[in-house]
Amino acid sequence: xxxxxxxxxxxxxxxxxxxxxxxxxxxxxxxxxxxxxxxxxxxxxxxxxxxxxxxxxxxxxxxxxxxxxxxxxxxxxxxxxxxxxxxxxxxxxxxxxxxxxxxxxxxxxxxxxxxxxxxxxxxxxxxxxxxxxxxxxxxxxxxxxxxxxxxxxxxxxxxxxxxxxxxxxxxxxxxxxxxxxxxxxxxxxxxxxxxxxxxxxxxxxxxxxxxxxxxxxxxxxxxxxxxxxxxxxxxxxxxxxxxxxxxxxxxxxxxxxxxxxxxxxxxxxxxxxxxxxxxxxxxxxxxxxxxxxxxxxxxxxxxxxxxxxxxxxxxxxxxxxxxxxxxxxxxxxxxxxxxxxxxxxxxxxxxxxxxxxxxxxxxxxxxxxxxxxxxxxxxxxxxxxxxxxxxxxxxxxxxxxxxxxxxxxxxxxxxxxxxxxxxxxxxxxxxxxxxxxxxxxxxxxxxxxxxxxxxxxxxxxxxxxxxxxxxxxxxxxxxxxxxxxxxxxxxxxxxxxxxxxxxxxxxxxxxxxxxxxxxxxxxxxxxxxxxxxxxxxxxxxxxxxxxxxxxxxxxxxxxxxxxxxxxxxxxxxxxxxxxxxxxxxxxxxxxxxxxxxxxxxxxxxxxxxxxxxxxxxxxxxxxxxxx
Amino acid sequence: xxxxxxxxxxxxxxxxxxxxxxxxxxxxxxxxxxxxxxxxxxxxxxxxxxxxxxxxxxxxxxxxxxxxxxxxxxxxxxxxxxxxxxxxxxxxxxxxxxxxxxxxxxxxxxxxxxxxxxxxxxxxxxxxxxxxxxxxxxxxxxxxxxxxxxxxxxxxxxxxxxxxxxxxxxxxxxxxxxxxxxxxxxxxxxxxxxxxxxxxxxxxxxxxxxxxxxxxxxxxxxxxxxxxxxxxxxxxxxxxxxxxxxxxx
Numbered sequence: 075x076x077x078x079x080x081x082x083x084x085x086x087x088x089x090x091x092x093x094x095x096x097x098x099x100x101x102x103x104x105x106x107x108x109x110x111x112x113x114x115x116x117x118x119x120x121x122x123x124x125x126x127x128x129x130x131x132x133x134x135x136x137x138x139x140x141x142x143x144x145x146x147x148x149x150x151x152x153x154x155x156x157x158x159x160x161x162x163x164x165x166x167x168x169x170x171x172x173x174x175x176x177x178x179x180x181x182x183x184x185x186x187x188x189x190x191x192x193x194x195x196x197x198x199x200x201x202x203x204x205x206x207x208x209x210x211x212x213x214x215x216x217x218x219x220x221x222x223x224x225x226x227x228x229x230x231x232x233x234x235x236x237x238x239x240x241x242x243x244x245x246x247x248x249x250x251x252x253x254x255x256x257x258x259x260x261x262x263x264x265x266x267x268x269x270x271x272x273x274x275x276x277x278x279x280x281x282x283x284x285x286x287x288x289x290x291x292x293x294x295x296x297x298x299x300x301x302x303x304x305x306x307x308x309x310x311x312x313x314x315x316x317x318x319x320x321x322x323x324x325x326x327x328x329x330x331x332x333x334x335x336x337x338x339x340x341x342x343x344x345x346x347x348x349x350x351x352x353x354x355x356x357x358x359x360x361x362x363x364x365x366x367x368x369x370x371x372x373x374x375x376x377x378x379x380x381x382x383x384x385x386x387x388x389x390x391x392x393x394x395x396x397x398x399x400x401x402x403x404x405x406x407x408x409x410x411x412x413x414x415x416x417x418x419x420x421x422x423x424x425x426x427x428x429x430x431x432x433x434x435x436x437x438x439x440x441x442x443x444x445x446x447x448x449x450x451x452x453x454x455x456x457x458x459x460x461x462x463x464x465x466x467x468x469x470x471x472x473x474x475x476x477x478x479x480x481x482x483x484x485x486x487x488x489x490x491x492x493x494x495x496x497x498x499x500x501x502x503x504x505x506x507x508x509x510x511x512x513x514x515x516x517x518x519x520x521x522x523x524x525x526x527x528x529x530x531x532x533x534x535x536x537x538x539x540x541x542x543x544x545x546x547x548x549x550x551x552x553x554x555x556x557x558x559x560x561x562x563x564x565x566x567x568x569x570x571x572x573x574x575x576x577x578x579x580x581x582x583x584x585x586x587x588x589x590x591x592x593x594x595x596x597x598x599x600x601x602x603x604x605x606x607x608x609x610x611x612x613x614x615x616x617x618x619x620x621x622x623x624x625x626x627x628x629x630x631x632x633x634x635x636x637x638x639x640x641x642x643x644x645x646x647x648x649x650x651x652x653x654x655x656x657x658x659x660x661x662x663x664x665x666x667x668x669x670x671x672x673x674x675x676x677x678x679x680x681x682x683x684x685x686x687x688x689x690x691x692x693x694x695x696x697x698x699x700x701x
Numbered sequence: 702x703x704x705x706x707x708x709x710x711x712x713x714x715x716x717x718x719x720x721x722x723x724x725x726x727x728x729x730x731x732x733x734x735x736x737x738x739x740x741x742x743x744x745x746x747x748x749x750x751x752x753x754x755x756x757x758x759x760x761x762x763x764x765x766x767x768x769x770x771x772x773x774x775x776x777x778x779x780x781x782x783x784x785x786x787x788x789x790x791x792x793x794x795x796x797x798x799x800x801x802x803x804x805x806x807x808x809x810x811x812x813x814x815x816x817x818x819x820x821x822x823x824x825x826x827x828x829x830x831x832x833x834x835x836x837x838x839x840x841x842x843x844x845x846x847x848x849x850x851x852x853x854x855x856x857x858x859x860x861x862x863x864x865x866x867x868x869x870x871x872x873x874x875x876x877x878x879x880x881x882x883x884x885x886x887x888x889x890x891x892x893x894x895x896x897x898x899x900x901x902x903x904x905x906x907x908x909x910x911x912x913x914x915x916x917x918x919x920x921x922x923x924x925x926x927x928x929x930x931x932x933x934x935x936x937x938x939x940x941x942x943x944x945x946x947x948x949x950x
Contacts (some may be wrong), residue, residue, distance in 0.1 A: 094831050109760070110816060112857055113768040165833030172838050174826045174889045176850040183840030201850065207767050208853055215825035222820050230813070254805065283762040317730070318737035318783075319764045409847075413854070417765050420784050421734075550744035593746045594755035598715045599806040601758050602743075 078511045079104060079518070081248055081263035083234040083290060085111025087206070087493065088476025089269030090213035091500025092507070097217075097225040099508035104261065105217070106229045106250055108285050112214045115271050115283040116496060119206025120414055121326035122188060122198035123170075123493035125163035129184055134195040136160050143491060144692045146192040146370050147441070147484020148631035149668060150303070153691040155448050155481055158456035159498045166497050167199050173212040176201050178410070188410070189329040190489040192370035192700070198490040203324055203413040209493055233604055234290050237266055237297055237472055238529045245471035246518040247526060249533045253604060256597050258533045260526035262518040265471050265507040268294060269500060272440045272477040276612045276619065277564075278557015280437035281313050281322040291444050291478045292611035295618070299467040301673045302480035302685075303442030304615070305622035308487055308632050309566045310438035311374035312397050312431075314422060320436030321421055323397060324414050325489035327431075328367040330407075332399045334358050334378070335430075336387045346396060346430050357381055365700040372486040372632045373700055375435035379566045382434070389432065396430035435566055441487055441632065442622075443480040445672060446473070455691060457502075462510035465503035471510070475503035480670070485631020540606050545591035549606040552590075556583055556609070556616055564620050568635050573624040580617045581679075587613055618673045618680045625682050628667045642699065660697045668694060704729050706738060707749075707793040710757055712807045720804075724749035724793065725757075735782035735796065736761045736771055759808035766923060769856030772799055772863070773808045779863040781923050799863050801870060815857050818875040821907075823899050824882035826892040839890040852885040852931065854924045861918035861928060873907030877918035877928045880909065884931035887938070900935075900942040909935050 080096050082089045085107040093103045105111060128134040139160040144153060171177065171185065178186045178200050187196040201208040220226045231253045238247040238260060247262040273288025274280030295301045312327060312334075313320040328334070337344070338355040358377055359366045369377075378395050382388030388395060399407055399415075404427050407415060415426045422432070445468055449461035457464065465473045465481075475496075482495040563576035587610045594602040628638050640659050643652040670687055673680040705726045713720040725742050726749050733741075736759070743756035759782070761771035766784040773782050774797040776790060787794065802810035841849070861877040862868045868876045883899045886892040903909045909932065918928045 091831075098830050109762060109770060110813070110857075112816070113762050113770045115763065115768075117767045117856075118763050118765065162833075165835070168835065168837050169828075169831055169833055172826070172828055172834070172836075172891065173831070174838070174886065174892055176846055176853040178850075179841060179843040179846045181843060183842045183846075185837070201853070204767060204854060207856070208850075211853065215819075216828065216831060218816070218820055219823075219825045219827055222823075283768065284764060285762055316737065316764075317733055318740055321765050413767075417784075420766070421732075421786070423786075548744060550740075554744070593753060596714070596755060599758055599809065602756055 077102065078264045078514070079262070080265050080267065080507055080511070081106060081261060082267045082269055083248070084114070084269035084271060084476070085228070086114035086269060086271055086476060087116040087210055087213055087496040088500040088503070089267070090210070090217050091497050092267045092269055092475055092504035093217055093226055094213065094220070095501050095504025096508050097220040099505070101508055101511060103226045104229060104263070105226060106232045106234055106248070108231070108233055108253070110230045111217070111228065112211065114210060115286050116210040116493070117207040118281070118283060118322065119493050120203045120322060120324035121190060121329065122200030122205045122490045123167065123209065124190065124197050124488070124490040125167040125199060125494065126160070126197055127164055127167065127185065127187060127199070130187055130196040132195045134197055138195065139163065139197065141692055142193050143482070143488055144484070145698055146488035147486055148698060149484065149664070149689065149694045150306070150630055150670070151482060151484035152448065152687045153689050154450045154455060155457045157691055158459065159482060159495060161456065162498055163494055166494065170209060170212055173216060175208050175212045178202060188326060189368060191325050191328060191368045191374070192365070192488045193368070198329065200326065203326055203411045206493055209497070234270070234293070235533045236293055236529060237469065238526050239297070239469070240521055240525055243298070243469065245469050246521050249530050251533070251604070254599050256537065256600055256603060258530050258537065260530040262521065262526065264511050264514055264518045265473060267503050267507055268444060268467070268472065268474040268478055269476045270478045273612070273615055274437045274440070276556065276616050277437035277560045278554060279316065279318070279320050281310055281320050282437070287608045287612050288440070288615045289608040289611040292615045294444060294467065294469065294472060295673070296614060296675050297469070298675070299469050299472060300445040301442065301618050302445040302670050303622070304618040304673055305626055305633050305671060306441040306485050306631060307437060307619060308371055308439040308441060309375045309435040311371055311378055311435050312433040313436035313438070314418065314431065314433055316421065321417060322438065323418060323431055323433055324411070325371070326411060327397055327399055330399070330410050331402060332397050333367055334374070334395055334397055336381055336389065336395050340386055341391070343390065355387065362700045369700045370486055370488060375566050376634060378435055393434045394432045395434065397433045398430035399426060400428055400430060439487055439492060440477060441483040441485060442671070443478045444474040446479045446481055450688065459502070460505045460509055462506050462513060464506040465499060466506065466510070473503045473507050475499035485633060536607065537603060540590055540592060540603055541595050543595065545589045547586045547590045549590050549592070549602065549609045552583055552587055553609050553612065556580070556613060560616060564623055566634065568623055568633070569637060570624060570635065573620055576620045577617065577624060580613060580620055584613050584617070621680050621682055622671045622673060626667065626671065628663055630667065642697070657697060661694070664694050703792065706733070706787055708738070708742070709793045709795045710808070711797040712757065713798070713804050715806060716804050723754065731788065733787040735775060735785045735787065735794070736764060738787055739782070757808065758806045767856060769858035772858045772860055773797065774799065779860040779921055781858065784923070799859055801863050801868055802859065803870060812857070812859050815859055815862065815876070815878065818879040819857070819882055821875055822879045822883040822902050823895065824879065824886055826886060826889060827895060841890065849885060849888055851924070851926055852881050855881055855926055856924065858923065860921045860923060864917035864921050866915050866917070867911050867913045872911070874911035875907050877932065880912070880935055881926055881928050881931045884935050896938070897942065900939050903935060904939050904943065909939050
């Protein structure tokens with residue numbers, strides 16, 4: 075059998091870790107990325123990475139990290155992998171430390187930890203306010219070290235187009251387009267790992283990088299991989315609006331004591347610092363006295379929308395509230411949050427050290443993604459650390475890790491759990507793929523050329539059609555319209571009437587996207603061609619998101635429809651009859667809806683089924699309650 | 702305030718094509734940055750003469766000045782386009798690709814040479830493996846961490862290379878940013894075990910001796926990284942290493 079090779083698509087944190095694990099297992103890795111991997115979106119993660127180090131005298135425990143993650147996700151996730159991830163977290167931090175990450179320190183030189191949302195313990199390790207950048211660079215350096223020893227080869231400025239399946243539907247390679255000469259090539263590979271990140275660009279403006287379109291996930295979905303929990307998209311409560319993107323103001327702002335407020339009086343136009351304390355409405359602190367400003371993101375985003383759209387208390391009647399850090403000394407803020415406050419100053423021209431920032435929720439993270447499997451460890455109740463089933467998609471030989479997979483975060487992700495899951499899932503997927511290779515009887519190198527050539531030709535034809543002078547639709551305009559529809563109807567608050575409208579719009583856009591005209595018809599570094607293909611794929615995933623949302627008639631995590639809300643009785647707690655009645659209703663609803671949404675591609679759009687999952691670690695006895 | 706924004710963009714259809722200037726105008730809106738303006742123009746690719754043209758090609762990703770992708774010359778200064786607000790610029794706004802890297806198309810250049818330089822200077826801590834060994838790295842004090850953190854924010858954007866008189870397309874010089882990274886790894890309590898390897902890499906062709914001490918690099922770094930401090934430190938260390946090598950013979 076010829077030498078085995080593995081292809082990793084995407085060089086963010088997940089992809090780099092998968093590559094490291096495989097290179098260390100002695101398998102040659104080819105990494106394909108749209109751009110130099112060091113520029114991946116992982117660098118935008120700001121606040122930190124969760125791991126129980128228990129260095130703050132708060133008796134933190136791994137069990138509590140598991141419970142917080144499951145409950146934070148509103149019980150909508152396979153639980154064994156969460157257990158194993160939380161257990162692995164401290165070791166992951168130690169490894170990053172060995173890799174030289176510049177974690178922030180206490181005066182003693184110990185790694186510092188800060189508070190994050192949905193949690194009561196200081197559990198988040200951080201490097202200033204650019205933690206993702208620091209972790210990405212550390213992984214990038216290790217991969218470069220392996221590259222220098224010829225164990226890894228990078229294909230940067232290449233776009234993944236499709237997987238190549240053999241006659242039995244097993245993934246045996248990929249097709250990819252060189253973004254300079256725009257030629258399509260087929261590559262053989264014994265396993266493929268998809269690590270292509272999030273899909274925020276489907277919403278037009280989001281906190282995501284401009285390459286986070288979800289197109290790669292959409293491509294394997296259209297080739298038969300199932301997509302889970304698409305409707306669960308996280309809206310980050312604190313972002314600043316922009317023409318091009320909504321820039322994230324880290325949850326670390328709230329973790330470090332940031333307070334969210336609006337003037338109590340509608341239409342109060344005074345400068346914020348002229349408004350006395352008693353005339354300010356700190357609504358999170360009012361409504362959730364126990365967690366206050368550090369409620370989870372879904373709760374905070376809904377509260378902000380309620381304040382601006384239902385109570386009319388947004389600044390100047392607009393969708394804007396204050397995020398205030400100005401009560402802290404400048405030196406403290408510079409040290410802990412300097413990187414992002416600098417960014418706020420650059421883009422707003424205002425000084426967050428002396429007055430509050432203006433923020434509103436924005437699309438931020440996809441909890442859903444390509445459906446992946448895992449192998450349970452019956453002895454520990456967690457997942458087996460090395461097993462070929464871990465992180466495999468419904469296409470044999472195709473794995474997925476990082477934000478593009480569907481694991482760990484259920485219906486809502488806790489802040490600072492994403493750098494953890496990206497790292498951990500990359501490690502697990504890399505180990506799984508290396509194990510899978512050992513079980514293979516034949517090599518991709520021996521497979522008949524016809525499979526590769528026919529897939530390559532199919533992709534060339536798509537390019538030729540897009541480059542033909544026919545067509546009338548501008549792909550950039552189509553994308554703008556898609557984003558407008560998604561932000562209008564598939565946002566923080568959803569309704570079935572609105573979702574029906576979104577689905578109609580998406581269908582129209584899908585039709586129009588078959589009639590694209592490119593203003594650039596050249597064959598050298600044609601970004602319009604690449605973008606047009608991505609827009610077509612974004613529309614496909616948008617339909618998965620909207621249809622999943624339309625069919626899920628309940629409120630769970632980030633997915634909220636007022637018409638199906640089970641209201642917690644005000645002022646009532648465990649033991650009160652009214653609360654117990656509510657709990658009974660909540661349990662009955664769980665019976666119906668505590669299952670994963672699974673989308674299967676068909677020519678007429680997604681077919682939606684539901685899948686039960688393993689909740690053997692924390693049974694849903696307690697509704698989430700952050701009051 | 703003018704009711705339109707005026708751009709003058711240096712374009713080039715391919716690596717060997719002749720560069721040319723093209724002008725564009727777009728309706729004024731507040732709070733645009735250079736990339737968001739380019740995005741508008743890509744949807745409406747009509748030049749100032751009213752002619753429909755191929756959209757301008759450029760590089761960007763994070764849009765918040767942490768990924769390093771969107772470096773270009775803006776009114777003659779190398780900087781991140783995403784973090785440059787239109788309202789702060791004199792018009793017409795002149796956009797040009799970086800000149801020290803091979804041209805690909807329009808504002809897009811190929812900076813792979815920078816990543817190769819990071820390989821040359823061995824900007825990593827070679828781990829035995831990346832599994833957990835149940836040990837942290839040695840403790841690092843907050844003061845030391847603060848200094849290292851500034852260097853670890855280098856995003857390989859290439860602005861420092863653009864202004865370095867010693868760095869150009871045909872030179873062997875690794876340039877300021879990779880020197881900063883070599884020094885960063887030398888300063889780590891376990892990274893310093895491999896200091897000699899990095900110093901030796903910098904004592905050869907294209908290494909530290911090629912720095913002409915013009916000090917332009919620190920002035921344009923978007924992250925205010927004190928690159929000249931690192932270069933001075935490396936200068937001393939390589940000299941020390943030279944003597945140690947001499948006596949070790």
